[in-house]
Every structure is written in C-alpha cells, then in structure tokens.
Amino acid sequence: MDTKIFKVNTENSTIDWIGRKVTGAHNGTIRIKEGNFIFENQKLQSGKFIIDTRSIKILDIEDNETNRQFANHLASDDFFNVEQFPEASFEITHAEPGDENFYYVQGHLTIKGITQPIDTSLHIVTTDNAAVLKTRLVVDRTKFNIRFRSSNFFTNLGDTLIYNNFDLNIHLIAEAY
Structure with missing residues (x-):
C-alpha cells in the first residue's frame, strides 16, 4: 500500500469568506494554522x-475605524468568540471518489x-510532491450558536437581518512529506 501524507502550506493556502445580509454582503479572509491529508494508492x-479564528480579516470595508469595529464584533461572542475559541477545524470522515x-x-x-456534520465536493489535483485542494463550504452559522440578527431567533429585524448561511471558499496547497 502506497501511503502519502501531504502537509498544508499555510503561507500559500487561503480561505475566503462571504457573509450576506439583507442590505448587501461582507467578505474577507481567514488563515489556516495547520493541516494535512492522507492518500493511499493515490x-x-x-x-x-x-483555522486560526483570530486571523479574521475584512476586505470590503476601507475605512480603518469601521473595519476595526466590525473585526472586533466578529471576534466577540456575538459571532466567533475568538478569545475562548481561537481555532475552528474541518476533518474529513469519509471521501468517495467521483x-x-x-x-x-x-x-x-x-x-x-460545536461540531456539526457537513458534506461537500472537493476538487483535488495531485502530483508526486504536491496537492491542490479546493472546495466551498456553505455553513449555517446558527448550528454553531452564532445567532446575532438571525431570523431563526429574532423577529422584526427588517433590513438589519443577517442571513444564516455564510460561505468559506477554501484553496489549500499541500506538500508531500
């Protein structure tokens, strides 16, 4: 059995996020702390x-003060509570070739x-020494106790409503070791 382990190159890998609300959307990045993937017989x-939750960046807000305030709000208990939960993770439990x-x-x-199951399609290109993995996760934030301005928990939000789903567009570059 030919087993290869690929370690994620955190400097060259990216996660882009998009969150939507009634009046528009916000987007940004979040850094990967570490990761690896195991292949057997290719x-x-x-x-x-x-994922390093403390690394959340907002890209669409140019005003420095507004950007800082929004980043602090995302870091707070209303959203990701990064002081108590500095990491998030995704672990593959089953992979079926398509x-x-x-x-x-x-x-x-x-x-x-809070751990929840999630299914996705994963695009992978491998060589002997490297792997590139791409996927898009659509995450229902309410399943992770992120309830701020969710219509599942609050009424009469009007145009302050924030949609429950957010996207994580993941592009991982990994190297064999």
Whole structure:
C-alpha cells in the first residue's frame, strides 16, 4: 500500500469568506494554522485542517475605524468568540471518489467548540510532491450558536437581518512529506 501524507502550506493556502445580509454582503479572509491529508494508492483517505479564528480579516470595508469595529464584533461572542475559541477545524470522515479529480466528502466542521456534520465536493489535483485542494463550504452559522440578527431567533429585524448561511471558499496547497 502506497501511503502519502501531504502537509498544508499555510503561507500559500487561503480561505475566503462571504457573509450576506439583507442590505448587501461582507467578505474577507481567514488563515489556516495547520493541516494535512492522507492518500493511499493515490486516493484521498482522510484529512484535517485547523483555522486560526483570530486571523479574521475584512476586505470590503476601507475605512480603518469601521473595519476595526466590525473585526472586533466578529471576534466577540456575538459571532466567533475568538478569545475562548481561537481555532475552528474541518476533518474529513469519509471521501468517495467521483468524476475525475473530484471527491464527495463527508466531514465534521467545528466552530466555537460545536461540531456539526457537513458534506461537500472537493476538487483535488495531485502530483508526486504536491496537492491542490479546493472546495466551498456553505455553513449555517446558527448550528454553531452564532445567532446575532438571525431570523431563526429574532423577529422584526427588517433590513438589519443577517442571513444564516455564510460561505468559506477554501484553496489549500499541500506538500508531500
């Protein structure tokens, strides 16, 4: 059995996020702390990556003071509570090969210490020494006790409503070791 372990290159990997509300959207980035993926006979078997929740950046707000206030709010208990939960993670629990370079992946996403199942399709291109993995996770924030301005928990929000789902567009570059 040919087993290869690929370690995520955190400097060259990215996670872009998009959150939407009635009046528009916000977007930004968040950094990957570490991760690895295991392939056996050139097929994905498992993997996990850790997200540094303290690294949340907002890209669409140019005013420095407004950007800082929003970043602090995302870091607060209303959203990600980064002081108590400095990390989030995604762990692959099952990977089923699909069409060329695609896998159907089942996994566990952990945010704020709460773990929920999540399914996605994962695009993977591998060589002997490297792997590039891309996916988009659509996350229902209310499943992770992120309730601020959610219509599931509050009424009469009007145009202050924040939609429950946010996107994580993940692009991981990993190197064999």
